[in-house]
Amino acid sequence: MKIAVMQFPGTNCEHETLVAVKAVGMDGEIFRWNRSAGELSSFDGYFIPGGFSYQDRVRAGAIASKEPVLEALREEAARGKPIIGICNGFQILVEAGLLPGTGKIDMALAQNVMVSKGQIVRRGYYCDWINLRHEAPSRRCSGSFLIEKGALMRIPIAHGEGNLVTTTPGMMQKLNDEAQVVFRYCDKNGRVINEFPVNVNGSTESIAAICNPEGNVLGMMPHPERSFFAWQLPAFDPKKQRPDEPGPGRRVFESMKHYIEVSA
Amino acid sequence: MDNNLKRCTPLKIIGLADPKVASNLRGSGIGMSVSEARSIAEVLGRDPTLTELFCYDAMWSEHCSYKSSRATLKEFLPTEGPNVVMGPVEDSGIVAIDDQWCVVISHESHNHPSQILPNEGAATGIGGIVRDVNCMGATVVATADPLRFGDPYGPKASKVRWVAEGVVDGIWQYGNALGVPNLGGDIVFNESFDDNCLVNVVSLGIVRRDQIIRSRAPPGAGEKGYDVILIGKPTDSSGLGGVTFASEALREEDEETNRGAVQIPDPFLKNVLFKANDDLFRLVREAGVEIGFKDLGGGGFTCATSEMGAAGGFGMEISLDDMHKAADFPPEVLSIAETQERFLIISPPELRDNILKIYNEDWDLPNVYEGARASVVGKMNTGDRFEVRHKGEVVCDVPIQHLTGGIRYQREERARTQSLAEPVIEEPQDYNQVLLKILRSPNIASREHVYRYYDTEVMGSAVIRPGEADAGLIAPVRGEKFGLALAVDSNPFYGRISPYWGGATAAAEAMRNVAAIGATPSTITDCLNYGNPEKPEAFWEFREGVKGLAESCKKLWLKGYENQPVPIVSGNVSFYNESPQGSVDPSPIIACVGIIKDIGKAISQEFKAAGDKLFLIGPRFDELGGSEYYRTMFGVTGANVPIVRFDLERDMIYAVIDAIDEGLLAAAHDISNGGLACTAMEMSLTRPAKFGFELDLDGAEESGMRTDTLLFSESSGFVLEARPGREARLMELLRSCHLEPMEIGKITSKRRMVMRRAGETLADLDLDEARMAWTCGLAEAMR
16 A cells, blocks of 8 residues: 655655654655656555645645646546645645535635634634544545544644635535535534634634545645644643554544555 | 966055045945955955955954954853764754764844844744754754844834734744744843844754764865855845844944845745755765765855865865856855855765756756756865856955954953842732733733744644743654753843843753753753944953853753763854944843653643642742843832852752653743742643642741742742652652752642732732733734
């Protein structure tokens, strides 16, 4: 089982993502943007890690989405192989039309706008540990295949543009109806409260992650590779006291592995 | 020199009177003194060319040559120790972590550029420091920014806030995009920084001991005619005269012209360059050859090339025609412009094709950034000249060691006379209001408003983050249990009262901060920010600060090595931090790197469980001089500055490290700004902020001390939360370190912060109300 961790100029999370891929027993390598796109077909799954590909020129993810390797990834996605985009990777998948999966750009990850009690209290880049609630049924999506519906996950975010918005009529309805909403921001007890700080970036309906209708392509703003070991957890999380244990984000990587095994 | 080449027209110096020489120099944009110019002409035996004067001007600037400071640094600072792999000789210092791994550290200032263009200035500060670390062959793993801004509520509030906001933006926009976690830093506001902010930056890297790359032409480079290869961004005119600009005081009327001296940063290109550099390091390892590698920073191309050549004892011949550049600039501009995102390689000719391929094809620099690439720009030789050609002319031909040797000045020092006195004040009636006001003050309030902009999580290595403890901690190597702690410190209010104790306390507190999470102080770096060294009072402040800092390093010892100092392996001197309104408060900003063998043992500062007992170590003294209490409540500085009691300080630091290693502590926080009261409150207010406390100050009784002194004196110490059941062993350990621990209270499940003395309740504060004040204070001061 071999995973490609995609690398564009400006990507900055490829190494820790590869560490996580290997730690759950998958084989993997970093795949530089100017390698022959044809080589991608020999991989079983793909991560598009976070960073600032092409300096966020035009819009976050816009330039990378036009690279030949993205065309190749589209073909692999059509074959049902799993692709998980994290942070800037999510932005690239949206710009490439792979999410929400209509082939068109049907949504945007806009600048964070933190709203509390009707007031904008902050804008832009934000880094913190937050909580997610898993919204899809298990086995729905490649990156949360092993996660039960309603399960909670503590995980960090670090982005300036994670505020999911869409003006396509019926799109929110469709995402909800077809269980394409994979994670929402919530408080530590699992309550979704649609304002800052629980909805950390102003995202519509507190959405943090979505998948395509087939479920093999997942985009998420939070970083599971940074929540992979318990020692990475924030000081106030009691699980940090057991530093050698797995962290919550590991389930995303295990899910992809299981998804590939089941699909084979 | 090739006789077919003509030398370009010189600038007339020999035979002219001083005023005429001065006007020739100023008219050409050269900052050096007439006597400096004459000494150069004398060594050359002719009038120098314009390019030569520009090169000397940059290389002999205070920034590059340390001409005023070097003698003092050499006289006092301890730079050697059993763990030192490389002291302050190149761009970064290197200290051993274990038999295999080393930590690389560099510490710089970017003060003047940040005052003029805050965003670009601060961003370039990060850009420069990470290059210094990377060029040692290291992976850059962390940065931190100690920041000093003016009074956000003073007469220059709007400018101060504009600078502060721009600086923070510059830091996050550069650092986050580069992908290096920001481990913290600190922020202090005071009116002495109204016209001169301080933007210091620290960076850490990791390298295996056998894979260190030096910033010098390697042995044999001259004999074998090694290549000189320039990589990165095409040279332009940005940052022209940056080092000269950093070596003068700021005047408001020069702001327009000074903008050109600020460099333009590009984290995106740097991100790609770092990855290409990794391939270069791999190539060199596999080929088993030694190269020289250096970043281009202050003094630009001339500084990097000539310093590497001179360090190897060789001469070199450079062709500016072969340099990739953004436009056809004159030779003096190409020589000293401080264009960012560039490195220089000195390597054997047989590696040339492979090196060019890494940058120009594999990482495709020309397509990633317009005009960026790797170019061979010169050759090493066995001569002793630094020779530069441009369009068929020799524009520079000087003795390389003379150019890089710089000059020395013995500056005059004179103690600043000031009348200091302790104020006569009434004890407060209502401590609740005092505590709320202090919690909200910009120097005490939570730093969350700022550090949420910083990506602390990238690389996935953060163990303890900003706001969680006195120091940040990362686990930089997967599969290894060791961690690197980093803390920075300097209190300008102490420096104002006593530049000596300002230096000593900064070093001691930085070490205390690292110890508070369980790490052992391993090395110190200093960025010494002072006024104009040509003024005797400013030079005295500088010398006093260095003495104080050195004393702390020498007397606090490297743990495990009695009488060996904590070594200072890297640093920077930033003079001329003054405007016509005056100079900044003496600010020797210290960074301390600590090492912890097992990150699983590190502890944070927030209270862990109701019922746990609290202990104080470090007796309180009447030391309210420069305190937050005096400043916030009475607007005065006072006189009784905290001093370092070296034996006590060492005993406390060692005891806390040992207690954490033994698992006796659940939380620890050092006592500094705001005194005992703020230390205890911060432990309660730090997320998750679930517990209150009851302090009984009778346990901390000092004979007859006033209550406000007891609560707010900033004498050093620690508040410790004992792990339940381990109290007796903790007391035993502390006493064996010659300490007298005082039990001062306990953690409660009530959301109240209560302080009592002699049966009387002094304060009883609602936790949520206090937290609101504490978390708002910084945003209010910066927006």
